[in-house]
Amino acid sequence: MESLNTLIVQVINSRTLITATLSQLRSKGEVTYTKVQVKPVELKGKLHYQFAYYTGPKVEHRNIPAEEAAEEMMSLLRATFRQALLCTVEADYQVLISKKYKVSILTKSASKQEAPDLAHNRKKQYVLDEGEPVPFLVELGIMNSEGKVLAKKYDKFRQINRFLEMVEDVLADLPAGRPLTIVDFGCGKSYLTFALYHYLAVRERRELNIVGLDLKADVIEHCSQLAAKLGYSQLRFLVGDIADYNELDQVDMVVTLHACDTATDAALEKAVRWGASVILSVPCCQHELFNQIENDVLSPLLSHGILKERFSALATDAIRAKLLDLMGYRSQLLEFIDMEHTPKNILIRAVKSTGGDNAAKWREYCAFRDFLGAKPYLERVCADLLPVETTAQS
Numbered sequence: 001m002e003s004l005n006t007l008i009v010q011v012i013n014s015r016t017l018i019t020a021t022l023s024q025l026r027s028k029g030e031v032t033y034t035k036v037q038v039k040p041v042e043l044k045g046k047l048h049y050q051f052a053y054y055t056g057p058k059v060e061h062r063n064i065p066a067e068e069a070a071e072e073m074m075s076l077l078r079a080t081f082r083q084a085l086l087c088t089v090e091a092d093y094q095v096l097i098s099k100k101y102k103v104s105i106l107t108k109s110a111s112k113q114e115a116p117d118l119a120h121n122r123k124k125q126y127v128l129d130e131g132e133p134v135p136f137l138v139e140l141g142i143m144n145s146e147g148k149v150l151a152k153k154y155d156k157f158r159q160i161n162r163f164l165e166m167v168e169d170v171l172a173d174l175p176a177g178r179p180l181t182i183v184d185f186g187c188g189k190s191y192l193t194f195a196l197y198h199y200l201a202v203r204e205r206r207e208l209n210i211v212g213l214d215l216k217a218d219v220i221e222h223c224s225q226l227a228a229k230l231g232y233s234q235l236r237f238l239v240g241d242i243a244d245y246n247e248l249d250q251v252d253m254v255v256t257l258h259a260c261d262t263a264t265d266a267a268l269e270k271a272v273r274w275g276a277s278v279i280l281s282v283p284c285c286q287h288e289l290f291n292q293i294e295n296d297v298l299s300p301l302l303s304h305g306i307l308k309e310r311f312s313a314l315a316t317d318a319i320r321a322k323l324l325d326l327m328g329y330r331s332q333l334l335e336f337i338d339m340e341h342t343p344k345n346i347l348i349r350a351v352k353s354t355g356g357d358n359a360a361k362w363r364e365y366c367a368f369r370d371f372l373g374a375k376p377y378l379e380r381v382c383a384d385l386l387p388v389e390t391t392a393q394s
């Protein structure tokens with residue numbers, strides 16, 4: 001084991017280690033982890049090594065200071081694993097340890113050409129890691145079977161991860177101790193629906209009932225087949241129009257990603273009537289207000305089509321957030337993904353709350369709506385849930 005210790009100390013001290021994978025259990029009797037992956041990360045300006053301890057589909061991460069990393073790897077190789085692959089800038093080392101601790105080290109040319117980019121690692125601490133094949137991402141053609149994200153699918157991968165970060169942030173707002181019911185309205189090819197299922201059922205081990213709904217029968221048929229292939233038994237896909245969807249009485253979370261124009265509002269109405277604990281909605285192509293807005297003061301802005309379009313979209317989301325607040329939610333508008341990747345980058349996150357001074361909120365809302373001359377869909381369809389004056393003013 002001395003030669004192995006020397007090698008590990010050397011690749012750590014010279015900062016040439018890109019990844020290490022420790023595998024093949026010494027004894028299956030006391031299975032702790034089935035595999036451990038190691039990679040360098042920079043934390044607060046200091047080199048650390050991130051150890052990912054896998055037990056079946058579950059993974060636990062620990063960031064260990066560089067000076068302790070060699071000892072942690074060696075203690076895992078003494079007690080738990082008989083195989084290691086160390087990929088460094090200079091070479092790959094295939095390590096085999098016999099039952100009697102005889103070590104053989106095979107040196108091959110480097111399979112990973114790049115030096116470890118620590119800043120890069122630090123920036124991309126995704127919920128779903130690249131390098132670890134995730135079945136639904138492989139099936140959807142985002143990763144290959146080795147877990148490598150396809151170059152042209154990187155934006156989608158980033159988007160899915162960003163969405164899962166948002167879900168992670170609201171986990172505490174969802175009911176605990178019972179199955180969760182979730183609806184993805186306008187699910188399309190259902191990247192998010194599958195991601196939600198993977199994250200909640202496989203990683204968080206929650207009991208689920210997830211429904212993806214869309215108008216397109218062929219897309220829904222394809223998603224249903226994929227769910228069956230992946231064994232995602234608590235995930236169903238249905239063909240239908242959001243506004244007509246009446247199957248469920250109680251839903252805990254509603255999500256929409258780029259549901260066109262007022263389809264987002266139809267989804268928000270459903271969510272509010274169900275009293276969903278959480279709403280995550282990224283709107284898209286808001287056309288409704290574009291044809292309604294009239295305001296002489298704003299004429300320098302509204303006379304330019306492109307500005308009017310963007311302003312209408314922003315005003316629509318401001319109206320949605322205020323109406324959700326008025327109907328018992330605490331809403332926030334967050335950047336979903338950098339503008340660089342998509343202009344459809346605002347996410348409405350609304351969490352059920354105990355409410356507040358609705359009279360003041362309502363006055364503020366009405367003043368804004370009337371200033372713009374807007375007659376928003378969401379206000380019309382939720383008139384019975386809003387302060388009484390609504391019916392008189394809308």
Ligand SMILES: C[S@@+](CC[C@H](N)C(=O)[O-])C[C@H]1O[C@@H](n2cnc3c(N)ncnc32)[C@H](O)[C@@H]1O
Nearest residue numbers: 186187188214215240241242257258259260263
């Ligand atoms: C831009 S795609 C987004 C699909 C998916 N959420 C995604 O981000 O990949 C919008 C989807 O919403 C669906 N859609 C639009 N209006 C709808 C409605 N009223 N009811 C159900 N689905 C609707 C469309 O069929 C389309 O698949």
